[in-house]
Amino acid sequence: MPVVVNEEKCKGCKLCVEACPYAAISMRNKKAVINDGCTNCGSCIDSCEFGAIGFEGSQERIRMDVTPFHGIYVFIERDNETASKVSLELLGKGRGLANEFSKQGKEQLVTAILIGHDLGHMADELIYYGADHVIIVEEEPFKTYQTGIYTKAIAQIAREKKPEILLFGATPQGRDLAPRVANRLKTGLTADCTGLEICAREGILLQTRPAFGGNIMATIVCPDNRPQMATVRPGVMKKLPRDPQRNGTREEIKIDLDEKDFITRVLEIVQSTRKGVKLEDAKIIVAGGHGVDGVEGFKVLKALAAELGAEVGASRAAVDAGWIGQDHQIGQTGKTVRPDLYIACGISGAIQHLAGMSQAKTVISINTDRKAPIVAASDVTFIGDMFQVVPVLVDKIREYKKGLI
Numbered sequence: 001m002p003v004v005v006n007e008e009k010c011k012g013c014k015l016c017v018e019a020c021p022y023a024a025i026s027m028r029n030k031k032a033v034i035n036d037g038c039t040n041c042g043s044c045i046d047s048c049e050f051g052a053i054g055f056e057g058s059q060e061r062i063r064m065d066v067t068p069f070h071g072i073y074v075f076i077e078r079d080n081e082t083a084s085k086v087s088l089e090l091l092g093k094g095r096g097l098a099n100e101f102s103k104q105g106k107e108q109l110v111t112a113i114l115i116g117h118d119l120g121h122m123a124d125e126l127i128y129y130g131a132d133h134v135i136i137v138e139e140e141p142f143k144t145y146q147t148g149i150y151t152k153a154i155a156q157i158a159r160e161k162k163p164e165i166l167l168f169g170a171t172p173q174g175r176d177l178a179p180r181v182a183n184r185l186k187t188g189l190t191a192d193c194t195g196l197e198i199c200a201r202e203g204i205l206l207q208t209r210p211a212f213g214g215n216i217m218a219t220i221v222c223p224d225n226r227p228q229m230a231t232v233r234p235g236v237m238k239k240l241p242r243d244p245q246r247n248g249t250r251e252e253i254k255i256d257l258d259e260k261d262f263i264t265r266v267l268e269i270v271q272s273t274r275k276g277v278k279l280e281d282a283k284i285i286v287a288g289g290h291g292v293d294g295v296e297g298f299k300v301l302k303a304l305a306a307e308l309g310a311e312v313g314a315s316r317a318a319v320d321a322g323w324i325g326q327d328h329q330i331g332q333t334g335k336t337v338r339p340d341l342y343i344a345c346g347i348s349g350a351i352q353h354l355a356g357m358s359q360a361k362t363v364i365s366i367n368t369d370r371k372a373p374i375v376a377a378s379d380v381t382f383i384g385d386m387f388q389v390v391p392v393l394v395d396k397i398r399e400y401k402k403g404l405i
Helices: 015-019 043-047 085-103 120-128 147-161 172-185 295-308 316-320 351-357 386-401
Strands: 003-005 025-028 031-034 053-055 072-076 110-116 133-138 165-169 189-193 195-198 205-211 216-220 228-232 249-252 284-288 311-314 341-345 362-367 380-383
Touching (some): 003 031, 015 025, 015 043, 015 216, 043 053, 043 216, 072 085, 072 147, 072 172, 085 110, 085 195, 120 133, 133 147, 147 172, 172 189, 172 228, 189 205, 205 228, 284 295, 295 386, 311 316
Parallel strands (some): 072 110, 133 249, 189 228, 341 362
Antiparallel strands (some): 003 053, 195 205
16 A cells, blocks of 8 residues: 555654655655655654554554653663663663753653662662662562563553653663563564654654664654653663762562463573673774675784784674674674774774764774775774784784883
8 A cells, every 4th residue: 555645634844754764755835745766664654743644545543642651761681780781871861861851841750670689779879870760679580580570560560650761771681571561562662772862842752773774774753652662772872970969769569470470480590601792891992894804804803902902893894794793793783882992994984883983982993095984083094904004013012011112
């Protein structure tokens, strides 16, 4: 069925124009017009806040009464007895979204959802990092993460408290949990977001994420249902400075569990012996792109990384070529990093890659092309062949360590 515009409902806001990945929508007399470039992907339908766009012959969209929903909620993922880094980043972002709402005359509290066992001591830390209120589910069955009962707990909390926004980290746990919660609540979910902001006109959450292989950035909205849900990539948002002077409140909630909720049980947890790549936490990253020219080229970069105590990253081109694993990929479709030092070797600097490392404090690039985009994004650039430059750097670092220079 073709996509059509109801001119009576169209407000001329142009959100659909921005959302269309094929530039198939234009404005005529302040109304949206769909041209022959339309592929019926439906992006414009999801973006329209007024229900003015739909498939021809489709039923009227069902709208939820969103007026009772209030507050920004963040699911707190745990690293043993502490909150994960991405959870603290989301509290910081939640605080920023609350400030945006405040400018529109809407006060929204930031609430942390903390689930586990014997974790009450963590509540104060969450308040120090931006939470106004902490909901604690502290029962023995929740000691270890289990998909089913965690889903039930968050869904129960959301039904009782009616949050306006509900955020998760785009981690293995968050990606497992968030879509199940969204399904229980019959609402939408935007995965792997790299940007969140509040629409000044309508006060809804604008959720930005890479689309079509990272070639474009899509802004997605959920105007008809609540809560507005998103998972957010680690390292994209900044956590707030810890403020022990902040005050907040806490509340314990009991979850109604019965035997049928325990379809699966965790019998044993075995720690992985494989050393993971922690690019998000790295202080120094040595990254390679298409110019590395193969697996052997990455061995050269690994030698430099070893001398610097750095992690090895890569552009999508290098990963797609099979020269290095995907867990090393940096960019819109990879990881977002903010190291103190980023050394880019043989990376041209596609916009998708720059988006993933633009928050590095210092960028050094090694490239044969002085007009490459990475050069403009660098603090220092070596114009030359990395196979000649990097070995010299390695030798000089070794000499420095020995006190020879």
